[in-house]
Amino acid sequence: MNDRTALVTGANKGIGKHIASQLAAEGFTVYVGSRDVGRGQRAVEEIGGDARLLVLDVTDTDSITKAAAQVDHLDVLVNNAGISVSLTPPAEADAEEFRRTYxxxxxxxxxxxxxxxAALRRSPHPRIVNISSGTGSLTWSTNPNPQFTPGNGRAAAYRSSKAALNALTVFYAQTLAEEGFKVNALAPGVRATDLTPGAAAAGGDPADGAQGAVRLALLPDEGPTGAFFSWDGTPVPW
Known part of the structure; x- marks a missing residue:
């Protein structure tokens, strides 16, 4: 099929850009969501294939409305755009840090x-992939895990926002199940991006994390929904 379409938010860099590139390589028409026109256009040129710029600021209602009006049909939505404002624990955080992050x-x-x-409902196989984080797993936050230190409460705004995103994933999956939607969350792993630049030393290639998102975007109709997966397809505990 060469008429499949996908939108990746925050796709002008990092994992989002790799997701867009890999979907384009799969034959998708990919809308590269970017609030910055210049960066978005450069990403489109670098991705190649049938990549198209879609100016989209996910925190601006008017921008979202204008962007949605330009897309009549959509098979895949990847909610990738995300931020981390600080690494402080909640007892030291300003509430504004939580507001901005959420x-x-x-x-x-x-x-x-x-x-x-509306655009997704025109697809025979609609898929929504929410880019979460292993740090949003409450199980991993409270039990020993090789990637994350339990109990220190650092980056509380970011980690709790991803836990909330996981809950939203479940609720959307339940709401849209009868319409054939597959809605899942992905923990892409610690990758060398603007959020975690130090991951480069650990070999955190964002392209590897992107593969997990593409896998969920291409799920067959008998595939799972309302689930949380690591980049390699392993289920992540809530």
Whole structure:
């Protein structure tokens, strides 16, 4: 099939750009969501294939509305855009840190998803992939895990926002199941991006994390929904 379409938010860099590139390589027409026109256009040129710029600021209602009006049909929505404001524990955090983080990582996902539902409903196999984080796993936050230190409470705004995103994933999956949607969350692993630049030393290639998102975007109709997976397909505990 060469008429499949996908939208990746925050796709002008990092994991989002790799997801867009890999979907384009699969034959998708890929809308590269970017709030910055220049960076978005450069990403489109570098991705190649049938990549198209879609100017989209996920925290701006007018921008979301204008972007949704340009997309009539959509098979895959990847909610990738995300931020981390600080690494402070909640006892030391300003509430504004939580507001800013949730605005992008949670509230924007609701607004973007709802704005593009009409386009997704025109697909025979609609897929929604929410880019979460292993740090959003409450199980991994409270039990020994090789990647994350339990109990220190650091980056509370980011980690709790991803836990909230996981909950949203479950609720959207339940709501849209009868319409054939597959809605899943992905923990892409610690990757060398603007959020975690130090991951380069650990070999955290963002292209590897992107593969997990593409796998969920291409799920067959008998595939899972309302689930949380690591980049390699391993289930992640809530």
């Amino acid at each position: 605005e992008t990582n949670v509230f924007a996902v609701v607004e973007v998803t709802n704005a593009f539902l």
